[in-house]
Amino acid sequence: MSRTETGEFKIVFTGPMGAGKTTAIAAISEVEPVRTEVENTDRVAHAKESTTVGFDFGRITLADGSVVRLYGTPGQVRYRFMWDILGRGAAGVIVLLDAGEPGALVQLDVFVDAFIPHVAHGALVVGVGRTDAPNTPSTDAFAARLDARGLVAPALSAAAREQGGVMARVRTPVSIHGSHSAHGLPA
Amino acid sequence: MSSMRPAKLSRELARKVLEGYGEVAGVQCAVLFSSDGFEIASHAADTAASARLAAIGSSLAALGTALAGEAGLGNFERTTIESDGGAVTIMRVGSSRSMSLAVVAGKDAVLGQLLWATQRCCQALAKLLDP
Numbered sequence: 001m002s003r004t005e006t007g008e009f010k011i012v013f014t015g016p017m018g019a020g021k022t023t024a025i026a027a028i029s030e031v032e033p034v035r036t037e038v039e040n041t042d043r044v045a046h047a048k049e050s051t052t053v054g055f056d057f058g059r060i061t062l063a064d065g066s067v068v069r070l071y072g073t074p075g076q077v078r079y080r081f082m083w084d085i086l087g088r089g090a091a092g093v094i095v096l097l098d099a100g101e102p103g104a105l106v107q108l109d110v111f112v113d114a115f116i117p118h119v120a121h122g123a124l125v126v127g128v129g130r131t132d133a134p135n136t137p138s139t140d141a142f143a144a145r146l147d148a149r150g151l152v153a154p155a156l157s158a159a160a161r162e163q164g165g166v167m168a169r170v171r172t173p174v175s176i177h178g179s180h181s182a183h184g185l186p187a
Numbered sequence: 188m189s190s191m192r193p194a195k196l197s198r199e200l201a202r203k204v205l206e207g208y209g210e211v212a213g214v215q216c217a218v219l220f221s222s223d224g225f226e227i228a229s230h231a232a233d234t235a236a237s238a239r240l241a242a243i244g245s246s247l248a249a250l251g252t253a254l255a256g257e258a259g260l261g262n263f264e265r266t267t268i269e270s271d272g273g274a275v276t277i278m279r280v281g282s283s284r285s286m287s288l289a290v291v292a293g294k295d296a297v298l299g300q301l302l303w304a305t306q307r308c309c310q311a312l313a314k315l316l317d318p
Contacts, residue, residue: 034257036249038222039285051223054249078224078242 008067015096017075018046029058087118092173100130123173126155205230213296244289281313
């Protein structure tokens, strides 16, 4: 269905600034990732020193031999044009969110709205980090938010640096995609 | 750490430098932007257009940097997008990686003139950054 012309799957990591997209791709890519990070001059939006303004690119081979191309988007809304370029033809979109950031549930809506048109034939997975921080919404709150929108999409909890957690998120859209299930589609 | 913050550059002085594009045939607008896509100064572009040009320009500069690095060709200097309606050139300002300039020109512009004017403009902006 959404394999690329070379028979590979394309998975897109998206989500707001500082959610861990670049880190997640670096954690699992079997090749040195392509990065387009520059100095972050907007420390009000996020305190981190650098930010991705083009895209990240990595590659992994799954146990069954499928090759998955991993793309990471910039997180700021002013890079919306890159979201649409990168989302095209994706077999799966992984929305990474930091539960410890204020407005994480609203951010979920922003990215779901932007990427739903691109995953009509693929899958949407939500990865939530820092759910253990005090006074943060739980993974269930994110799942309920998706459910309220009539979306069947798994909301998983894992830290961006944990290879196992990232791999679970990548395998989810690939396996959903492989089984032609309707996950991630509006019900 | 962040000694290269574009805030150190006077936006007013930068805008004055960009006004020089009023003399260059075919140039429609020019936007100076930070490497993370914020407009610093502009010439003949409305706010919405310059914000978009700044974001897209910063992505292209970052991709240019990644491509030059991948090919082992050193630092990104400039890239020019040519289309059937004209050209956009994106040039790094000075030796810092903190800002670039995007200049949009119509079909009536001469590419060599556009590149030459842009190089001179970037040199003038670099002097403002590091007098």
